[in-house]
Amino acid sequence: ASAGTDEKPPKFLIVGAGAAGIAAASKLLEKGYTDIVILEAQNRIGGRVHTIPFGANNIDLGAQWCGGDIGNVVYELVKGHFQFGDTGIRYSNSHCYTSDGHVVDPKLYSKAMNLADEILNDYENMAKTNKSLGEYFQINYHKALEDEEFKDVDKEFAELMTDLNAKGMAALYASDSWYDLSANLIGEGPGTQGGYQQYTWKEHGFKIVLDFLMKKLPDPSKTLPVEEKIHLNKEVTNIDWTSNEVVVTCADGSEYRVDHVIVTVSLGYLKKHHQTLFTPPLPAKKVNAIENTGFGTLGKIFLEFKEPFWPTDVNDWAAYSFLWKKEDLDNVTGTEKEWLIDITNFLRVDAQPNVILAFTAGKKIRKFEEISDSQLIDDCMWLLEKFLGRTLPRAINVQRSHWLTNKYFLGSYSFGSMATQENDVALGKDLAETLSHDGKPVVLLAGEATDESNSGYVHGAVDSGWRAAREILHYYPVVSEITGA
């Protein structure tokens, strides 16, 4: 593999077989490097890409949407080889209810949401503020509502809409609260250039992207031997980069001696374990980035019904939105059902005629991950019936995510928090900086949180894996020249 040199081919080790790990391995294999080991702690590949059979086809407990068609390497990878689906969610086909079982005037709902969108998509303005997203939104929302055009939006409704947007944004950015989100970093960040956000992987689920990365698709004869390099159920417990040769130790006592290590574990895992995972400890700048980059949890619940109780034409229905009235909020607070407060929507799922999906985020997510399946169905049915104001058939099946309580993730994805801003972390960049010995890159962090422009997304993770692989390839100029790496 070390074309043009007499030296032994370099040995690579990749920690984690999620999108970033698989992308890094694919790039190295593509360039002719074969001495690669990928260690994965769990009994499956994919990481936060986790597609499972459910309902009519598959569902995604982790990443689900392609995440935009602009500046998206995943979109570029499959473009022309894959016909995307589309969830088709618009305000015009969303039905909004209040907790006393009344439907909100659709025109009023659309108007209020369009105004909210205008404020939340004004990235230029956001990039200029030092406030949290919550504060930024409230200032601008209240200011805009004073306009004659919005005189039909009464004060109580405006408050309910603010609460809906607060929860929606917390879920979108996987933070406990929108007061943790830095409007500035969002304004300068990835969401500003993503393009159309609703492309789906239809019945295949997101795991089909792993097949494209490994080149099983579109032409199976070109498959890269990534999977044969993966060792499952191998938890890495220490990466010793004291010398030129990196020593990687696993929980089962096995040891690997390699030239280059690419670490793709989640930021949640790094926050908890970085002190013991690395010997010597990571430099202060990286520790600052690990500690002060945001990492929260988005939870997903899929409910399957015998048949839909919602309108089946996408033009008529794609989502329910729920507004909690103050008295209902007070009644549920402090009870077993309190976790339901953080559910903002139920959505249509592409290629799943009998399934709806809800998101939840926030501090009560642990409870959501821990209750039994039957309790989960009971609670969701109670919520749906309360808001829709009618009796509904009980769901026959449920699946939910466990990203916070799964010890190999400890959350869902990263975001630019107020702490990130206040502690001068260069989002993604500080984490990505290579650890070298005499110019030799020995340890590289990859994974979504290390991507400068698309952190939080699968395409950010893929980009980060390719970036780490490229960085090492540049260290071997002879091969680079021959293969054009």
Ligand SMILES: Cc1cc2nc3c(=O)[nH]c(=O)nc-3n(C[C@H](O)[C@H](O)[C@H](O)COP(=O)(O)OP(=O)(O)OC[C@H]3O[C@@H](n4cnc5c(N)ncnc54)[C@H](O)[C@@H]3O)c2cc1C
């Ligand atoms: C609920 C949810 C919804 C999302 N929705 C979208 C979406 O719609 N679109 C989108 O683009 N992105 C979405 N994302 C984000 C996307 O899933 C992630 O950004 C991306 O998959 C992260 O990939 P990664 O390779 O960086 O990390 P991971 O997928 O976490 O891979 C890291 C791997 O390392 C393993 N590991 C951890 N510790 C160890 C250890 N000690 N030793 C060995 N292995 C270890 C883990 O098991 C894991 O397999 C979503 C994520 C979640 C959780």
